[in-house]
Amino acid sequence: MISKKEALEYHSRARVGKIEVIATKPCVTQHDLSLAYTPGVAEPCREIHKDPDDVYRYTAKGNLVAVVTNGTAVLGLGNIGPLASKPVMEGKGVLFKRFADVDVFDIELDATTPDEIIETCKLLEPTFGGINLEDIAAPDCFHIEERLKGEMSIPVFHDDQHGTAIISGAALLNACELVGKKLSEIKVVFNGAGAAGIACAKFYVTLGVRIENVVLCDSKGAIYKGREDMDPDHPRYNKYKAQFAHRTDARTLKDAMVGADMFCGVSVADVVSKDMVRSMADNPIVFAMANPDPEISYPDAMAARPDVLMATGRSDYPNQVNNVLGFPFIFRGALDVRATAINEEMKVAASRALADLAKEDVPEVVCHAYGVDKIEFGREYLIPKPFDPRVLLWEASAVARAACESGVARQPISNFDIYLEELERRLGLSKEMMRHMINKAKRYTARGKPVRIAFPEGDDEHIIRAAARIVEEGIGVPVLLGKEIDIRAAADSLSVHLNGVELLDPATHPLREAMIRRFFEMRARKGITLKEARRYMGRRHYYGPMLLLHGAVDAVVCGEARHYPESIRPALQVIPLAEGIKHASGLYMLMFKKRVIFCADTTVNITPDAENLAEIAISAAETARRFDIEPRVAMLSFSNFGSVDHPLARLAQEAVQIVRRRRPDLVIDGEMQANAAVDEEVLQKDFPFSQLKEAANVLIFPDLTSGNIAYKLLMELGGAEAIGPILMGLSRSYHVLQRGSSMDTIVNMAAIAAVQAQEIVEGESKAAAG
Numbered sequence: 001m002i003s004k005k006e007a008l009e010y011h012s013r014a015r016v017g018k019i020e021v022i023a024t025k026p027c028v029t030q031h032d033l034s035l036a037y038t039p040g041v042a043e044p045c046r047e048i049h050k051d052p053d054d055v056y057r058y059t060a061k062g063n064l065v066a067v068v069t070n071g072t073a074v075l076g077l078g079n080i081g082p083l084a085s086k087p088v089m090e091g092k093g094v095l096f097k098r099f100a101d102v103d104v105f106d107i108e109l110d111a112t113t114p115d116e117i118i119e120t121c122k123l124l125e126p127t128f129g130g131i132n133l134e135d136i137a138a139p140d141c142f143h144i145e146e147r148l149k150g151e152m153s154i155p156v157f158h159d160d161q162h163g164t165a166i167i168s169g170a171a172l173l174n175a176c177e178l179v180g181k182k183l184s185e186i187k188v189v190f191n192g193a194g195a196a197g198i199a200c201a202k203f204y205v206t207l208g209v210r211i212e213n214v215v216l217c218d219s220k221g222a223i224y225k226g227r228e229d230m231d232p233d234h235p236r237y238n239k240y241k242a243q244f245a246h247r248t249d250a251r252t253l254k255d256a257m258v259g260a261d262m263f264c265g266v267s268v269a270d271v272v273s274k275d276m277v278r279s280m281a282d283n284p285i286v287f288a289m290a291n292p293d294p295e296i297s298y299p300d301a302m303a304a305r306p307d308v309l310m311a312t313g314r315s316d317y318p319n320q321v322n323n324v325l326g327f328p329f330i331f332r333g334a335l336d337v338r339a340t341a342i343n344e345e346m347k348v349a350a351s352r353a354l355a356d357l358a359k360e361d362v363p364e365v366v367c368h369a370y371g372v373d374k375i376e377f378g379r380e381y382l383i384p385k386p387f388d389p390r391v392l393l394w395e396a397s398a399v400a401r402a403a404c405e406s407g408v409a410r411q412p413i414s415n416f417d418i419y420l421e422e423l424e425r426r427l428g429l430s431k432e433m434m435r436h437m438i439n440k441a442k443r444y445t446a447r448g449k450p451v452r453i454a455f456p457e458g459d460d461e462h463i464i465r466a467a468a469r470i471v472e473e474g475i476g477v478p479v480l481l482g483k484e485i486d487i488r489a490a491a492d493s494l495s496v497h498l499n500g501v502e503l504l505d506p507a508t509h510p511l512r513e514a515m516i517r518r519f520f521e522m523r524a525r526k527g528i529t530l531k532e533a534r535r536y537m538g539r540r541h542y543y544g545p546m547l548l549l550h551g552a553v554d555a556v557v558c559g560e561a562r563h564y565p566e567s568i569r570p571a572l573q574v575i576p577l578a579e580g581i582k583h584a585s586g587l588y589m590l591m592f593k594k595r596v597i598f599c600a601d602t603t604v605n606i607t608p609d610a611e612n613l614a615e616i617a618i619s620a621a622e623t624a625r626r627f628d629i630e631p632r633v634a635m636l637s638f639s640n641f642g643s644v645d646h647p648l649a650r651l652a653q654e655a656v657q658i659v660r661r662r663r664p665d666l667v668i669d670g671e672m673q674a675n676a677a678v679d680e681e682v683l684q685k686d687f688p689f690s691q692l693k694e695a696a697n698v699l700i701f702p703d704l705t706s707g708n709i710a711y712k713l714l715m716e717l718g719g720a721e722a723i724g725p726i727l728m729g730l731s732r733s734y735h736v737l738q739r740g741s742s743m744d745t746i747v748n749m750a751a752i753a754a755v756q757a758q759e760i761v762e763g764e765s766k767a768a769a770g
Helices: 004-012 031-034 042-050 054-060 085-100 114-123 140-151 159-179 194-206 254-259 273-278 298-303 325-336 346-357 365-367 389-405 416-426 429-446 459-471 484-494 514-526 530-534 540-550 564-574 610-626 646-661 674-678 680-686 706-716 744-770
Strands: 064-069 103-109 132-134 156-158 187-190 212-217 264-266 285-288 308-310 450-457 477-481 502-504 555-558 586-592 596-600 632-636 668-674 696-698 721-728 731-734
Touching: 031 450, 042 054, 042 668, 064 085, 064 114, 064 450, 085 103, 085 325, 085 389, 114 140, 132 140, 132 159, 132 325, 132 610, 132 696, 140 156, 140 159, 140 194, 156 159, 156 325, 159 194, 159 285, 187 194, 187 254, 194 212, 194 264, 194 346, 194 696, 194 744, 254 273, 264 564, 285 298, 298 308, 298 514, 308 346, 308 484, 325 346, 325 389, 325 416, 346 389, 365 514, 365 744, 389 416, 429 744, 450 459, 450 540, 450 744, 459 477, 459 484, 459 744, 477 540, 477 555, 502 632, 514 530, 514 540, 514 564, 514 731, 540 555, 540 564, 540 731, 555 744, 564 721, 564 731, 586 610, 610 632, 610 646, 610 696, 610 721, 610 744, 632 646, 632 674, 646 668, 668 674, 674 680, 706 721, 731 744
Parallel strands: 064 103, 064 132, 132 156, 187 212, 187 264, 264 285, 285 308, 450 477, 450 555, 477 502, 555 731, 596 696, 632 668, 632 696
Antiparallel strands: 586 596, 586 721
């Protein structure tokens, strides 16, 4: 549990609070200042004055949401007022930004009437792309949202109502599927008739629950036709509750739960007993979502009924109904099409997208985030986890599509494939770079020439999962090496289909004898006998590169279950080096928020000489071009252009000259220190003679020690995301994973291998033709 001290220190340490405003344009020179403010700022002002829609072109309005509250119903704290609610609203802003890249200003209003909040929000419409109403007490929250939706032309969304409804609605869809019940036939009991309870009841009806099968309970018991305060003339009449008042014999929550199929609690702790759960129908669905303590605890519910299907609002039990699965992604989709509202079609689309995503194979990165080996659809996994990066892609796109189809999108999306790539970019530069590489691989597959990629560890769980993704993405044809019976058994246990995946057992492969003979011929004068060659060809990490050499596959990706030296050694013994290359080398691609850096050599050559450094630089430049990035190469040292006369500095200088002689088309300079290489201002000011007119994006380190240390420091302290290691210098596409790589890493490496294999084939074809 989180302690009071820990929570207060989190909010008060360093820069107090949780949010800040960061400029998206430079403001470091007088010229920048003149553009950011007067006189340059006048030009976009004039354009917007002529065409108001240009505000989305020249300002941040289209990605800016106001989180608005008066602090009258804050979490479990009640009416604590606007000032005390500010930490919650800042937290909401953090979640918007972290999960969907939506910017937020939190606005706490000292307002006591609905009209004050309504008028303030309307006055703020020119500033924001959307309004998220938060922690406003019922019934005022209903009236405020209704008025604003009718009077404003930007999306207005009360998360306390609709967020819980949408997320729990997704869980309900999947729960009913698991227990074999139809929404139109289930009896549902709600406890809590505030904003969330009434919204959940209405939304479940939208999803298919019949309103006559709904019993809504408040602090006085069941709401029924004839109850005194359901008379419109009663002073405490609530029209929002009254819509669920119909004839029933139930007078208490206990009465209502007898024979019920589903309980939805958004009320207070400990109002449901074990006996009440026992009184429900077979396979009861219990969503006890009161926070921090549910209406009945998870252990008590499970003890009462082993067939209960349970969800709560807590993260320490299965099936947490967490609103963060909703509002960031719903607004993302709405903002991206400039929706005028968030309508029922968009809410239903969000709910169904979450329900559908829960049935998909869960990536390892998500499992690792929650400290488990495996997550799969079932009674303990009804809805996706908040830290599943796919939620953005599935939910935001579903919401955007629903907005377009229902007519509230002012800027409809014409190509959702492109939109998904735009969403992926919001997940980070590494996603964007790899999506670009995957698309290059897919184009080759689309031309009817899919790359066949061999995986020597074919029975490994991560490899099997990755193989299915590779087929799904259209990257190529995975060829899994191993015993077919073992691979199929592993795939069945993982619920992974092997459609489009080839299985190859080296022990029974038709080319086995030819491989043995060829390996013997290659290594006979290096101490290998025919008997030993036969034994080597029984090792899949040797059979893979032999398949590649023989042309039976186009690429090999290995190393998932072996240490790096064990995996790279067979390739160096079997695969010839590329023309003009005498040494293989390794590279990592590091992604920062606004730049990409290629670092080499980081994995192979311990103390390279000048010739070796030149080869590494050329190979690294070619790798950058494979990602469609024009290389600017810096040969790093502790010296800047002869500032220190030392053999190591002269070594880097010599390497630069070798590259220039061999590849005059490459932009390269050095020797130079790292700060000069990556800082364009330093380059222009202190070294105007350098061939590097912009910051370098390919860094060549003088030895493996510095290269390996540097890339790991940049990952750990600099926040860089890494793709690699990428093996360079071989004549065939062969790549080695880090041991224990995630499924996403394997898929990414397969895409890199596929693209390289394509380029090798195309290069050989051109050479043969020319």
